[in-house]
Amino acid sequence: MNxxxxxxxxxxxAIRRVRxxxxxxxxxxxxxxxxATVIAQTGKGTPKTWGTLDAAARWMRxxxxxxAQLDVSRWSPGQRRLAL
Incomplete structure (x- = not known):
């Protein structure tokens, strides 16, 4: 969703909960x-992502x-992003 x-x-x-x-x-x-559950997307239709938590929070604000709820169970701050 854009x-x-x-x-x-x-x-x-219409938004009940945000994570x-x-x-x-x-x-x-x-x-x-x-x-439904929707994921924030860019204009191209790919999931919108942020490199820092404060950037995500500023956009949401x-x-x-x-x-919002925060789920850091799969967080690996030292992991490099895959170039797809």
Whole structure:
């Protein structure tokens, strides 16, 4: 789900829960709506990722999201990102 659609869902109060998930050395965001779990995506349709937790939190705060759960069970800060 792109930023524009996600912002509209936040403004409509349709987001029930938000999670920041660490995977390797990157973070991404998942949001639960009434019908599904969606992942924040870039304009190209790939998952939007951040290299730092504060960057992810700033982006979410700019959308109007004030709280989120944090999952760092798969976090490896020293892991290098794979070039795909």
């Amino acid at each position: 930023e524009k659609t996600l912002r509209a869902l936040v403004e409509a109060g 920041i998930i660490a995977d390797g050395c990157r973070f991404h965001m998942e949001a639960d709506t009434a019908n 700019a959308l109007g999201i004030g709280s």
